[in-house]
Amino acid sequence: MVKASDFLVAIDDGHGPQTAGKRTPYIPSLGRSIRENEFNEPVANKFEAALKRCGIRTMQTSPGDYDMTLKTRTDRANASKANLLVSIHFNAMGYTFAYSRAEGFSVHIQPTDKSNPNSGSLRFAKLAIAELAKGTKQVNRGVVGQNLHMTRETHMPAALVECGFMDDPEEALLMSNPSFQSEVAEELAAAVCKYFRIAYVPVKVPEAKPVEKPKEEVKVAEKKTNEPSNWAQTTVKKAVEFGITDGSRLHDPVTREEAIVLAMRAAGHVPKLK
Numbered sequence: 001m002v003k004a005s006d007f008l009v010a011i012d013d014g015h016g017p018q019t020a021g022k023r024t025p026y027i028p029s030l031g032r033s034i035r036e037n038e039f040n041e042p043v044a045n046k047f048e049a050a051l052k053r054c055g056i057r058t059m060q061t062s063p064g065d066y067d068m069t070l071k072t073r074t075d076r077a078n079a080s081k082a083n084l085l086v087s088i089h090f091n092a093m094g095y096t097f098a099y100s101r102a103e104g105f106s107v108h109i110q111p112t113d114k115s116n117p118n119s120g121s122l123r124f125a126k127l128a129i130a131e132l133a134k135g136t137k138q139v140n141r142g143v144v145g146q147n148l149h150m151t152r153e154t155h156m157p158a159a160l161v162e163c164g165f166m167d168d169p170e171e172a173l174l175m176s177n178p179s180f181q182s183e184v185a186e187e188l189a190a191a192v193c194k195y196f197r198i199a200y201v202p203v204k205v206p207e208a209k210p211v212e213k214p215k216e217e218v219k220v221a222e223k224k225t226n227e228p229s230n231w232a233q234t235t236v237k238k239a240v241e242f243g244i245t246d247g248s249r250l251h252d253p254v255t256r257e258e259a260i261v262l263a264m265r266a267a268g269h270v271p272k273l274k
């Protein structure tokens, strides 16, 4: 039986904040461009939190805010003996919105993995594409075979996920959207769980208003009347007249001593009530 904690996932946040070029064109509505790291890093952190929630162990190839070379990233992942590496990116065709024709998400693996039906990278890439396709509507560019440092130099199955295009005006705005970042992170975590064949643990939503506890049933004391039942009316009336009883507590159970007193009175061995 496999357990989630049997697995270690290496999470790569793509590029550091200062990596040259890796940013959107200038966005007039924001008055600035968005760096690729502004997407990669929060998604890497959310992805890590999601995997931990599912019980999977994690490591980051590039924790912290400084730029780390690709070689350092793959060396760290290899040293950790991770079972899978996922590198998180946002794609770009060029550096301007004007000429971009590209949009959508894709998962990149080594060309040799793409043509190998037994490749773990290929199996994960397909699962990741299927999960990403469930979220925000974007063009699905599918699994791409590409020779990249992160997928070539890693010793474990590895995939590089491109979640949109920085030079597509609409997708560029998705990058800094926390809901989109969370969505991608959860989709990737769900793909990882399927890849390892373990249960994905969904985010706990705040609990709905607790169901009201049923109120303890209050036993309403049966209304006691001292009215004699129809069948006993005449006899009770006579018994009161004869001084056998004062006619109270007509519906109470009788104890043995009360029965004795009643019998002795009726038989005249003890004085009547009046």
Ligand SMILES: [Zn+2]
Pocket (backbone or CB within 6 Å): 014, 015, 022, 036, 088, 089, 090, 091
């Ligand atoms: Zn990138």
